[in-house]
Amino acid sequence: MQKIVFLDRDTVAPHIHVRRPKFDHEWIEYDRTPAELAAERLKDATIAINNKVPLRRETLEALPNLRLIAIAATGYDCVDIAACRDLGIAVCNIRGYAINTVPEHAFSLILALRRSILAYREDVKRGEWNKADQFCFFNHPIRDLAGSNLVIMGEGSIGQSVAAIGRAFGMNIMFAAHKGSTGLGPLYTPWDEALAQADVISIHCPLMPSTEWMIGMAEFRQMSRHPIIVNTARGRLVVEEDLATALREGLIAGAGFDVTDGEPPAPDSPLMKLLDQPNFILTPHIAWASDEAQQTLVDQMIDNIENFMRDAPSNIVA
Template identity: 35%
Template structure:
């Protein structure tokens, strides 16, 4: 019996040289590895594949229709918004993602962004590098604002594995944590986001991107937040109306923002949030998930899911 062919479209995103990937050698699958795949290369690469594995490469209906032998799509991530899951379900293609592999890593990253913002870490670090501490007339610098997480009210949007870990970390610092109700959920008794925003010192996003959460933090909701509040996003860039966020930061209607995701990834060089040089805007390059331990768990789980599918096929 001919082996099934599995195409990995963006293998380099896993940084495989730092992982143990030996399990692939023992599987009854012929793996075809592509470091990167551009949009105009996808169809040709999956046309004859039985299995398609993707991290962030888009698999739209038009693309999937060309993969006539495909029976399995493995998403090398938690979010499945880059795959037309409904079309796959209707056409006998199994879609399997990997949940919870990076919960600790992303929660740690979210807290890192919060701590950097409340302590003005970036500004003080810059001062030291530029010699301002050496030039000081006293033993310390204290001209940038610093506050505590203790006693702050953190509003979390999303109460999955990541949200729960962030809540635990914040509570360890003595912060009060409130989870907002899910968008458009009639059976959720928790307070809605609009009600919570005026009292929030920190708003941290940990929800999936869906039609109801697209640009969740828009100009209106940003306007409900205190000028001393911080916004954190380690989920999906499209959860925030970016032009509205930039305006709020420039006009000092928001104290700061920490983002690990943007609406376009990688962002174009002229992306407004990349171009600005605001000290209260911290941006990391979608790196919250890249801890070695998290990536190994992701890979191992994805291979386990695939092996189970192959053996059951």
């Protein structure tokens, strides 16, 4: 009988139904698991379900019965993939579940920032409308999306869905070429050109050595149209201190982030210090988390486990 251990069930909302696999098994789940308890909790497990618990070589080497790690997410940087390959542990992830929820969240941030929704809401709360002596007032910029340049960093399924929404708004779509790369074909706008022409930048890249810290002060100074920048991908793609400087110096018109370098962020982190800015929005890594997307995720996760057990593995990354 298989022993399945879900290390961090709290990373999926409690009202989302996680069905049980259709084979004999023992199911154990923990709300959350500190990294130092992972080996103990996975003792004798043959299948681990994991979202964000770090599983490094030292831990994996202590788990001789482990056959599969089912990642309850698309990103799998929390798992030592090289060690899994060496130890014969398969790893599978989730794909395609977020093609609606993340783009919709990204555009919620884009719209709110381009039209200064939060800033005007705060003004109304403070009584500015009552003091205006007319039907409206103009404390903050309001810009249309139609006719503006949307630069998308990341050309996968989510980036393509963002592009489709942008086209519906009448935006000019550009996929930024990978930083430092040339000759990628007609789909891409060269990196420097994309930065210079952007009115809106939406980031949808994976986190890997070639993308870590890919946007810093040098890139912000190239953004001659003072765009808004939205990140619903990973926190370590943008240098947070530089983002704060760029926002305060007016190099960019606004920023909306759903991710940070370290989650939850420390109270004194650069992005937390921006929360008093009217043109900055920070949400708690929930772009992926519509009910529909979460249900699709867990259903696919169980499908991956069942497929592995019938020797037809799916979404294998190691």
